[in-house]
Amino acid sequence: MGRLFGTDGVRGVANADLTAEMALGLSVAAAHVLAESGTFEGHRPTAVVGRDPRASGEFLEAAVVAGLASAGVDVLRVGVLPTPAVAYLTGALGADLGVMLSASHNAMPDNGIKFLARGGHKLDDELEDRIESVYESHRHGEPWDRPTGSGVGRVREYLEGFDQYVAHLIAVLPNRLDGLKIVLDEAHGAAARVSPEAFTRAGAEVITIGASPDGLNINEGCGSTHLGLLKAAVVEHGAAFGIAHDGDADRCLAVDHTGDEVDGDQIMAVLALAMRERSALRADTVVATVMSNLGFKLAMEREGLQLIQTAVGDRYVLESMKEHGYALGGEQSGHVIILDHATTGDGTLTGLMLAARVAETGRSLRDLASVMERLPQVLINVPDVDRTRVGTSGELAAAVADAERELGETGRVLLRPSGTEPLVRVMVEAADIDQARSVAGRLADAVKSALG
Incomplete structure (x- = not known):
């Protein structure tokens, strides 16, 4: 696989590139590196482990849990939840480490491992490099220092995480969604339960598609990478609009009532104006990548907002936001980061905030999104x-x-x-x-x- 860690953790074909042995070894290596860095100093470490519904996630989760526990880390298994939910719970529970097993929008045979630092933030490149180095050293014969007796980690289910995360999403909404009929395409992925529950609790009438994950059908002809089914469902049901997530629900794309796509740039434009009205758009600035449509840049200039553009990749967007304290950023692909309420892109949160703007203004999503014109x-x-x-x-x-x-x-x-x-x-x-x-x-x- 070359360098193991890419821009979004370790990813590859499960059981070929990404094996159980690798998952176990990387988890032990992560525990050792974080211990050496002082993360665990003075207390018994805890990790939150979640996954998307892929079949391979079952054995990879078992390997990760075994690796962490064998290294003396207590594990809270939160089950199938979106990546941003695992990130949120890592922070909310005061855990030292979060681990998400997902290959996001990739096809079902792939899977991935993403490590999150205390607070639910992505690990620094330096720590990822160190984990990879320690893992490779062990593969070439260097023994682990293994605890025994009461020193081994304990493992327990933490099913309360579902309700905690949904409650968090509802709590940060500026207004309810009563009167809106919304179609949700869950990509047969990690948000199949979370997203409909959150939208329903917020007052929306919800119609779901792609919400029956069986471990094999994730992203298959549905979700944010295949909008055809959502477009048809929105028109068929006369819905106000539709929301589509990817496999781990860190992305959100939308479809207006006519069936036209509303991409990440348009979503950010709508949210930027809403946040400015609430004085929540710090420095009147939005962060996006150089791949954002020129129409987005022109719209922000016309509205008197500043656009900061970074290299391609949500990690660069997040780095800029954290460095300067900006509140909103994202990518055309629908990876939108609302930093006051999430440490990573959160597709469910993004969809809820978009719906809240529609409910608050009484305007259609098509009308709101017309603030920017996508140039060819x-x-x-x-x-x-x-x-x-x-x-x-x-x-x-x-x-x-x-x-x-x-x-x-x-x-x-x-x-x-x-x-x-x-x-x-x-x-x-x-x-x-x-x-x-x-x-x-x-x-x-x-x-x-x-x-x-």
Whole structure:
């Protein structure tokens, strides 16, 4: 698998890339590294462990729990819950460590392990590197220091976590959702129980699809990566709108009453204005990645709000938010972070806040989302090129400059080397789709010529 830790924990095909032995070993390594860092100093450590409904999560959870307990960590098993629920409970219960088993929006055969630090925050890169190093050392023969007798960790079910998390979601809502009919697509994933319960308790009339996980059907033709079923259901039931989550429910996309998609940029635009009205949008600033649609940037400027743009990845959005104290950030994919109430993207919370804005204003989601106009966006992947020279090629720089002059203020160009493949991604936005395609095609040719 190369470097084990990626941008969102360790992920791969369960029982092939990500085995029970690896899950156990990484968990023991995490316990040792956190103990060495002083996290456990002066008290007996506790970990919160949760998972999404994937079949492989059953044996991987068993391996993680065994590893932690064997290293002297008490374990609270919260069962099938969303990633943001595990993060919330890690903080709320004062646990030293959180572990989530999920591969998010990936297909069912994949799974992943994400470690969370005290408070429910993602581990620092330095700690992840140290965990990987200790794990590799053990694989090559270095023995573990293992407790015995009363020193081993104890394991118990913590089923109260479900109600605690739902109560937290309801408590932070600015207003109720009475009178709204909403369709929820749970992707046969981790929010299949949580999300309908939260929306119902908040007063909405709820219709659910994709809410029957069997361990094998997660993300299958449904959820935030497949909006077709949700669009049809919203129109069929005459709902006010629909909400779609991914497998671990850290994302939220929406569909308005006509069946049109409302993406993460539009959701952030709606929430930004709502939060400003409540004086909850600190510094009148929103954080997003460079992949956000230019229409989002133009809308924020028109509304007098500042947009900070980061590299692609929710981790960079979160870093910027935490460093400067900003309250709202996210990605076009629907990974929205409301930092006053969550330490990570929370799809259920995002959906509830969006619904609260609709209920509060009496306006349709379609009307609210019209605050921004999505400009046509064309993305071309150019394979088999030297991606390392994207920033140093004079020929390519000249081609980009020509494209930017042609597009002016109503367009945008982004060239980005892939992080995992020998290709360069060419993204062009313009007011006119034909112009966007034309400029993207020319830039793709320039990439081939300059870097091929």
